[in-house]
Amino acid sequence: MIGRLTPEQSYALLRGSRVAHLGVVSGGDPYVVPVNYVFDGEYVYFHSLPGKKVEAVRAHPRVCVQVDDVQGDYSWRSVIAFGRCEEVRGDSERAHALGLLLSLFPHLTPVESLMAADAASPAPLAFRVRVERVTGMYEG
Amino acid sequence: MIGRLTPEQSYALLRGSRVAHLGVVSGGDPYVVPVNYVFDGEYVYFHSLPGKKVEAVRAHPRVCVQVDDVQGDYSWRSVIAFGRCEEVRGDSERAHALGLLLSLFPHLTPVESLMAADAASPAPLAFRVRVERVTGMYEG
Numbered sequence: 001m002i003g004r005l006t007p008e009q010s011y012a013l014l015r016g017s018r019v020a021h022l023g024v025v026s027g028g029d030p031y032v033v034p035v036n037y038v039f040d041g042e043y044v045y046f047h048s049l050p051g052k053k054v055e056a057v058r059a060h061p062r063v064c065v066q067v068d069d070v071q072g073d074y075s076w077r078s079v080i081a082f083g084r085c086e087e088v089r090g091d092s093e094r095a096h097a098l099g100l101l102l103s104l105f106p107h108l109t110p111v112e113s114l115m116a117a118d119a120a121s122p123a124p125l126a127f128r129v130r131v132e133r134v135t136g137m138y139e140g
Numbered sequence: 141m142i143g144r145l146t147p148e149q150s151y152a153l154l155r156g157s158r159v160a161h162l163g164v165v166s167g168g169d170p171y172v173v174p175v176n177y178v179f180d181g182e183y184v185y186f187h188s189l190p191g192k193k194v195e196a197v198r199a200h201p202r203v204c205v206q207v208d209d210v211q212g213d214y215s216w217r218s219v220i221a222f223g224r225c226e227e228v229r230g231d232s233e234r235a236h237a238l239g240l241l242l243s244l245f246p247h248l249t250p251v252e253s254l255m256a257a258d259a260a261s262p263a264p265l266a267f268r269v270r271v272e273r274v275t276g277m278y279e280g
Contacts, residue, residue, distance in 0.1 A: 019210055021161045023170035030163035030170050032206035034218050066172035070159055073245055078174050105213055 005136030010079040014039050014067055014134060018104060022046065023064040024085075026056035037065070038100045043128040044081060045088070045097045054125060057085040063129055075140035081131045088126040097126040145276030150219040154179050154207055154274060158244060162186065163204040164225075166196035177205070178240045183268040184221060185228070185237045194265060197225040203269055215280035221271045228266040237266040 005013070020037045023030060033053050035046040044065050048054050057063060063085045068078040088097045145153070160177045163170060173193050175186040184205050188194050197203060203225045208218040228237045 018213065021172050021206060023163050023172035025165055025168070025170050028165075029200075029202040029222070030165050030172075030204050032161050032163035032170075032172055032204055032220060034206070034208050034210070034216065036213060060169075062169040064170050064172055066161060066174070068174050070174070073158065073176055074247060076174065080172060082169070107214060 002137065002139045005077060005079065005138055007134065007136075009077075009138075010134045010136030011041075013069060013077055013079045013136065014044075014065075014081055014131070015041070017067045017069065019067075020044070020046075021066040021068075022053065023066060024053060024056040025060040025062070026052060031056055032066075036101070036105050038104055039131070040100060043130055044083070045100055045126065045128045047098065047101055047124050047126050050125065054127075057127065058087075061085045065129055065131075071140070077136065077138040077140075079134055079136040081129070081134045083129040083132045085127055085129045088128050094126050097128060098124065101126070142277065142279045145217060145219065145278055147274065147276075149217075149278075150274045150276030151181075153209060153217055153219045153276065154184075154205075154221055154271070155181070157207045157209065159207075160184070160186070161206040162193065163206060164193060164196040165200040165202070166192060171196055176241070176245050178244055179271070180240060183270055184223070185240055185266065185268045187238065187241055187264050187266050190265065194267075197267065198227075201225045205269055205271075211280070217276065217278040219274055219276040221269070221274045223269040223272045225267055225269045228268050234266050237268060238264065241266070 022035045037046040061084045065081040070076040088094050162175045177186040201224045205221040210216040228234050
C-alpha cells in the first residue's frame with residue numbers, strides 16, 4: 001500500500017540520510033543533482049564548487065530537497081523538503097556549516113578538502129536551505 | 141577524483157537503472173519525485189496516478205530525469221537526461237509503454253495494476269520523455 005508519512009517520520013528520514021537530490025530551476029527548467037548534506041533540524045546544509053547548481057540557486061533560490069530510502073520497487077520511503085536556499089557567508093556561520101559537513105564527510109571532495117585545509121586558498125561554498133515544509137510518502 | 145562520464149557510460153547507466161528522480165517545475169518552483177522507469181534508447185517511460193506531478197508536466201513539459209548509482213560518499217555515478225515530457229495517448233503507443241513498464245514492474249502500484257487488468261476501469265496514465273541530451277559525472 002501507498003500512504004503518507006507523518007511529519008515525524010518525514011523529518012526522521014531527512015535527519016537520518018546523507019544523500020539528497022537537490023531540485024533547482026535552471027534557465028527556467030528543472031535540474032536535479034545529488035548532494036551530500038546535513039540537516040540540523042532547521043537547515044539543510046550542503047557545499048558546492050562553483051557551477052551550474054550554484055548559478056541556478058543564486059538566480060532562483062526556491063529549491064526542494066528530496067531524500068529517499070528505496071528497499072525495492074514496492075518498498076520505499078521518500079520525503080521532499082521545500083525552502084529557500086542561501087549562501088552561508090558569515091565567518092562563524094560558515095564555520096558551523098562546514099564543521100557539520102566535515103563531521104559527516106571528512107573529505108568533502110578532494111579539491112574542496114584541500115582548499116578547506118589551506119587558508120590561503122579560495123574557500124568552498126556553503127549553502128543552506130531553511131526547511132519550511134516537508135511532505136513524505138511510502139509504499140510497502 | 142571527479143570526472144565526466146562519456147556519453148556511452150551515461151546512456152548505459154540510464155538504460156540499466158530502474159528508479160529515477162524526475163525533476164519538474166511546479167508552480168514555478170522545482171519538484172522532485174522518484175519514479176520507476178524504463179529507457180528504450182529513445183524515450184524514458186514512466187506511469188503515474190493523477191496528482192501534482194502530472195499537473196506539473198502538463199503545465200511545464202520540460203523535465204529532467206536524474207539517475208544515480210551511489211556506492212559510497214566518494215564513489216558514485218550520476219546522469220541527468222533532459223527532454224520534453226508528453227502523455228502517451230495512442231492505443232498502440234500506450235500498450236507499448238505499459239508493456240515495457242509491466243515487464244520490469246509487474247505490479248506497477250497495486251491500484252494501477254488492478255486498473256490495467258480491468259478494461260472497464262480508467263486506465264493508468266503513461267508518460268514518456270524523449271531524451272535530447274544526457275550529461276554524467278562520477279567520483280571514485
